[in-house]
Amino acid sequence: MSRQKVLLLGATGETGGSILNGLLADKSLNVSVLIREASLEKPATKAIASRNVPIIVGDSTADVATLTSLVKGFDVVISAIDAASQLAQANLVDAAAAAGVKRFVPCGFMTIVPPGGIMLLRDQKEEINNRIFRNHLPYTIIDVGFWHILSVLALPSGKSDYVMLAPNANLFGDGNAPNLLTHLPDIGKFVAEIVKDPRTLNKRVVTWSDELSQNQIFDMMEDVSGEKIERQHVSEEEFKPQLAAARKAFEEDTSSEGMRLTSIMLHGSEYANSKFFRRDNTLENAKYLGYLDARELYPGFKPTTFREFLVNELLPGRAERPYPNLKIH
Numbered sequence: 001m002s003r004q005k006v007l008l009l010g011a012t013g014e015t016g017g018s019i020l021n022g023l024l025a026d027k028s029l030n031v032s033v034l035i036r037e038a039s040l041e042k043p044a045t046k047a048i049a050s051r052n053v054p055i056i057v058g059d060s061t062a063d064v065a066t067l068t069s070l071v072k073g074f075d076v077v078i079s080a081i082d083a084a085s086q087l088a089q090a091n092l093v094d095a096a097a098a099a100g101v102k103r104f105v106p107c108g109f110m111t112i113v114p115p116g117g118i119m120l121l122r123d124q125k126e127e128i129n130n131r132i133f134r135n136h137l138p139y140t141i142i143d144v145g146f147w148h149i150l151s152v153l154a155l156p157s158g159k160s161d162y163v164m165l166a167p168n169a170n171l172f173g174d175g176n177a178p179n180l181l182t183h184l185p186d187i188g189k190f191v192a193e194i195v196k197d198p199r200t201l202n203k204r205v206v207t208w209s210d211e212l213s214q215n216q217i218f219d220m221m222e223d224v225s226g227e228k229i230e231r232q233h234v235s236e237e238e239f240k241p242q243l244a245a246a247r248k249a250f251e252e253d254t255s256s257e258g259m260r261l262t263s264i265m266l267h268g269s270e271y272a273n274s275k276f277f278r279r280d281n282t283l284e285n286a287k288y289l290g291y292l293d294a295r296e297l298y299p300g301f302k303p304t305t306f307r308e309f310l311v312n313e314l315l316p317g318r319a320e321r322p323y324p325n326l327k328i329h
C-alpha cells in the first residue's frame with residue numbers, strides 16, 4: 001500500500017514542531033510541510049530542510065484556487081496555526097474540500113471547553129470547524145488538554161523559572177479542579193496514530209497523560225523538588241475583575257500585531273476561568289462532549305506523565321522553554 005501523504009502547516013511552531021517529529025517517526029507516512037515564503041530563511045525552516053522534508057511554499061491566507069492546487073494529492077492536511085490566526089484557516093478548509101483531501105485536521109490542540117462565549121479561542125476554532133462541516137470535508141478534531149510545561153509553578157529556589165513565561169505560584173479557587181494534561185512532545189506521537197486510524201475519521205479525539213488538580217501539581221512539585229511552595233491563593237471574587245479587564249483590554253486593542261500582549265492576557269485569563277473555575281478541561285466533560293479517548297484507542301502508547309516530566313526534564317534543567325523569542329513584560 002502506498003504511504004499516506006500528509007501536509008503539515010505550522011511545522012516551525014511549537015505544536016507543529018511536535019507533530020512533525022511524530023509524523024516523521026512513522027515510516028508509513030509521507031510528510032511535507034507548508035511554509036510561508038517569508039519564513040523560508042528562518043533557522044527552524046532550515047532545520048526542517050536539513051531533515052529532507054519536502055517544503056511547499058504557501059500561506060493559508062492565499063486564495064482558494066492557489067491553495068487547492070497546493071493541497072491537491074494530499075490525503076491528510078494538518079493545521080497547527082498559532083492561536084491568534086485561527087480564522088486564517090478558512091481558505092485552507094475550502095481548498096481542502098475542493099481538492100478532495102481525505103482528512104482535514106484543523107488547529108484544535110487546546111483544552112476541553114464548550115463553545116459559546118467561554119473562550120474566544122474555542123469560538124474561533126469552532127467557526128473553522130463549522131466551515132468544515134458546511135463543506136462536508138472529512139475531519140478529525142484533536143484536543144490535548146494543557147501542556148505539562150505550561151502547568152509548572154515557580155519553585156522558591158527559582159529552579160523552574162527557566163521554562164516559565166511569567167513565573168508564579170498562583171492557586172485558583174479551591175485548587176481541586178481536575179485538568180487533563182499532555183506533554184508537548186507527545187502531541188505529535190498521538191497525532192501520528194490518530195491520522196492513520198479509520199476509527200477517528202469525522203470524530204473529536206482527546207489526548208492526555210494525567211488528570212491533575214492544581215493542589216496535586218503543587219504537592220508533586222514539592223515532593224520531587226524537596227521545596228515548599230507558598231501558594232498564592234486567587235479567589236473567584238478576585239479573579240472575575242481580572243478576567244473582565246483582560247477581555248476589555250483585548251477589545252480595545254486595535255493593533256494588528258499577531259501575538260499581542262492583550263491576546264496573550266485574554267487567552268491566559270480565559271484558560272484559567274475555564275480550567276479552574278468552570279472545570280471544563282476534564283475527561284468526563286470530554287466524553288460528554290463526544291470526544292474519543294486516545295488512551296483507550298492506543299493503550300500501547302504510554303505518554304510521559306507530569307511526574308516523569310518534572311523528574312527527567314524540568315529539575316535536571318533539560319526542559320526547553322516554549323516560544324524562545326516571546327518576551328512578556
Ligand SMILES: NC(=O)c1ccc[n+]([C@@H]2O[C@H](COP(=O)([O-])OP(=O)(O)OC[C@H]3O[C@@H](n4cnc5c(N)ncnc54)[C@H](OP(=O)(O)O)[C@@H]3O)[C@@H](O)[C@H]2O)c1
Pocket residue numbers: 009010011012013014015016034035036038039042058059060061080081082083085088107108109110111121144145146147150
Ligand atoms: N494546549 C495547550 O496548552 C496549548 C498551548 C499553546 C498553544 N496551544 C494551541 O496550539 C495551537 C498552535 O499554537 P502554537 O503556539 O504551537 O503555534 P506557534 O508556535 O505560534 O506556531 C504557529 C505556526 O503557524 C505558522 N503560520 C502562522 N500563520 C500562517 C499562515 N498564514 N500560513 C502558514 N503558516 C502559518 C507559523 O509559521 P511561521 O514560521 O511562518 O511563523 C508557525 O509555524 C494553537 O491553536 C493554540 O491554541 C495549545
